[in-house]
Amino acid sequence: MTGIKCLVCVKQVIDYSVKVRVKSDGSGVETDQVKLSMNPFDEIAVEEAVRQKEAGLLNEILAVSIGPLRAQETLRVALARGADKAILIQTEEALPPISVAKILKNIVASENPELILMGKQAIDDDCNQTGQMLAALLGWPQGTFASQLTVNINDKTVKVTREVDGGLETLSLSLPAVITTDLRLNEPRYLALPNVMRAKSKPLTVKPLAELNIPLKKHIDILTVEAPSNERQGLILNSVEALIDKLKNVDKVI
Numbered sequence: 086m087t088g089i090k091c092l093v094c095v096k097q098v099i100d101y102s103v104k105v106r107v108k109s110d111g112s113g114v115e116t117d118q119v120k121l122s123m124n125p126f127d128e129i130a131v132e133e134a135v136r137q138k139e140a141g142l143l144n145e146i147l148a149v150s151i152g153p154l155r156a157q158e159t160l161r162v163a164l165a166r167g168a169d170k171a172i173l174i175q176t177e178e179a180l181p182p183i184s185v186a187k188i189l190k191n192i193v194a195s196e197n198p199e200l201i202l203m204g205k206q207a208i209d210d211d212c213n214q215t216g217q218m219l220a221a222l223l224g225w226p227q228g229t230f231a232s233q234l235t236v237n238i239n240d241k242t243v244k245v246t247r248e249v250d251g252g253l254e255t256l257s258l259s260l261p262a263v264i265t266t267d268l269r270l271n272e273p274r275y276l277a278l279p280n281v282m283r284a285k286s287k288p289l290t291v292k293p294l295a296e297l298n299i300p301l302k303k304h305i306d307i308l309t310v311e312a313p314s315n316e317r318q319g320l321i322l323n324s325v326e327a328l329i330d331k332l333k334n335v336d337k338v339i
């Protein structure tokens with residue numbers, strides 16, 4: 086079979102449409118009884134992998150998630166979107182990017198992908214770190230915030246266009262490489278019901294994190310999580326003159 090193997094990372098996060106509630110003890114946000122979905126940038130990563138496979142450039146797409154058992158639902162969505170197989174590294178602990186990157190490095194060593202596609206950022210922690218850390222740990226080139234990808238399996242390179250301040254930058258990376266996806270890379274397609282049904286019989290392996298024996302250190306403690314303040318209130322003004330007056334004295338209004 087021609088083409089290369091691609092590992093695509095998918096994180097289960099609180100759905101973007103949910104109004105997030107902070108726990109009363111300030112230790113984090115409520116996830117019980119809350120709708121969880123695939124991180125939107127990871128949906129773009131999966132879609133890109135599927136498009137590259139449809140173009141004959143990939144021979145296999147492995148979706149990987151690190152999280153609790155219910156993250157299997159998100160992996161099933163990746164399978165329905167076109168991934169061939171999936172691995173969940175099961176842990177109940179919310180891990181920081183450096184730990185996730187170390188676990189992914191371990192999976193790379195056993196699965197040998199030549200291309201890693203992941204989101205530029207998870208919308209729950211907004212870290213934008215995991216891809217960069219993984220590339221550094223592997224010693225692989227990285228193309229971050231990709232808005233266009235061209236894989237060349239003959240000379241084993243990938244061209245990555247990145248949206249940078251004031252324009253577009255195009256890089257050529259030698260494979261294996263880590264690519265993180267930006268919003269404009271593609272528009273994920275509609276999930277068709279027959280594919281959801283088919284995904285149920287695709288292989289999904291669950292491995293407890295402890296079985297991998299990866300030494301993970303805790304470097305950061307979250308001290309508090311606070312909801313945004315609701316103190317700013319609207320004002321109803323009766324005339325344009327009153328509005329102009331308020332704007333002139335804006336620091337007294339806010």
Ligand code: AMP
Nearest residue numbers: 094095151203204206207212213214215
């Ligand atoms: P972050 O650095 O946390 O903003 O995450 C960037 C990207 O890393 C995400 O879009 C995912 O593709 C990947 N990633 C982060 N955490 C996980 C996880 N627990 N499981 C799978 N992929 C992850």
